[in-house]
Amino acid sequence: MPATETAPAEDLALLVAAAREAAQIATGFAAPEIWDKADGQGPVTEADLAVDRMLRDRLGAARPGYGWLSEETSDSPDRLSARRIFIIDPIDGTRAFIEGSRDWAHSLAVAEAGRVIAAAVLLPQRGLLYTAHAGGGAQLNGRAIRASAEADPARATLLGPRLAMSPEHWSGGEVPPVQRAFRSSLAWRLCLLAEGRFDAMLTIRPTWEWDVAAGTLILSEAGGRATDRRGAALAFNRPHPQSDGVLAGGALHPVLLARLADPPPG
Incomplete structure (x- = not known):
């Protein structure tokens, strides 16, 4: 990694802080306005859009050289020339969010050269924060976790x-x-x-x-x-x-x- 390049662990810390701020915004909407996206892409709410704006502003200011890909932002080919890119779902599980379920998440990642190197998934209503950076293992609320060994x-x-x-x-x-x-x-x-x-x-x-x-x-x-x-x-x-x-x-x-x-x- 070049001396001037941010370590994946530093990107992860940024993602975690941004996800927590996203949770404050999303949980503040008691009855958000809802629209249907074009081409049968499902619903979107004003909470999705508010979270997307905040994340784009905050993460873009912190890492101005990174590209941007988000469900709620119009795509741009400019991202293809970026060495690193944020890949964001402001609210993953929008239907669950609309229904008042707790089963929705903020999903934030940084990818480099086609591979994800830092990731945070926060479920605010369940108090669950999953994190990982490349080579650092995976954690749930700071505790190491491991995938299933069941093969039957x-x-x-x-x-x-x-x-x-x-x-x-x-x-x-x-x-x-x-x-x-x-x-x-x-x-x-x-x-x-x-x-x-x-x-x-x-x-x-x-x-x-x-x-x-x-x-x-x-x-x-x-x-x-x-x-x-x-x-x-x-x-x-x-x-x-x-x-x-x-x-x-x-x-x-x-x-x-x-x-x-x-x-x-x-």
Whole structure:
């Protein structure tokens, strides 16, 4: 690392402070105004936008050379020339936030050359702060966490939507005998794998980078692995910031990967 470059641990400290400020803003909205995004991209609230503005201002001022990719900011090709980039989901699990559930998160990450090097996921209503920086392990509220060692689908739990358990997505139509559960926030799903509370996660549909960037590092630093649904490594700050689904887990990851059917062409 060049002498003038910020260490990942310093970037992590910045992300944590910003996430805590984001929580103060988001939890201050009792009944936020809600809009539907274009092209069926789901709802957005004035809280999402307020958090996004604050994060863009604060993080941009602290690291003016970093690029910016956020769910709630219009994308710009300028980010592609940045060595480091913030990848942000101001409120991951907006539907849960609207419903008054506690299952939403602030998901903040820094990526360098396609790889996440610092990450923070904060669930304010649950008092959960997941953190990691490259080579530093993963923590939950300052305590080291580790991904599951369970490799038997019959004893395993998988986080994902009902679609993930449809027979057409599995080789020979044979759905593994996992117990399925669901959480609204993709970032939290990855963090739940990192702390070993669940064994795997699967999403079939194309997945935005801001949904999984932070959680991917937290899981990998906890000894787990996240890939796309074909088993390819996830890369970040791509021109089109989506992956072909996500399969993640601890020891169960290669077991499920071997059983997934190839997606249809086109």
